[in-house]
Amino acid sequence: MRFHTRKWVKPEDLNPNATLFGGRLLSWIDEEAALYTVVQLENPKTVTAYMSEISFKSSAKQGDIIEIGIEVVKFGKTSITLRSEARNMMTRETILVVDQIIMVNLGEDGKPIPHGKSKVEFVRDRLKSK
Incomplete structure (x- = not known):
């Protein structure tokens, strides 16, 4: 899994227990x-269709740095299924794992359309072929 993003836990990200609010992490x-989906499918019109069960394993406190990783589970005809892990960069503990996030590719009319992708592509490789 590649960890693409880091977030710094700030006072406004905390719940009444002074730990990272789960809703904030899910938003991230x-x-x-x-x-990730916009880059992979080369279409800014994508939506979250589904997130599987979420189970919190640990937490984070103010000042901690959270890393968010994403990997592709599979490509569908109009969708891409991702897996995500969030971990505390300071302690290396996993905070939560989302086994399935299904993102759907949309056309101009807002309806699902085929994306024609079947494997992960990196932007640097796309630039070389142009």
Whole structure:
């Protein structure tokens, strides 16, 4: 799994227990999944269709740095299924894992359309072929 994003836990990210609010972390993961999908499918019109069960394993506190990793599980006809892990960069503990995030590729009309992708592509490789 590649860890693409780091987030610094700030006071506004905390819950009443002075630990990272789970909703904030899920928001970061959803945003990362969307950005990853936009780059992979080369289409800014993508939406989150599904997130599997989420189980928190540990937490983080103010000042900790969170790393968010994304990997492709599979490519569908109009979708891409991702897996995500968030870990505390300071302690290396996994905070949570989301086994399935299904992102859907949309057309101009807002309906799912085929994306034609079947493997992970890196932007640097796309640039070489142009």
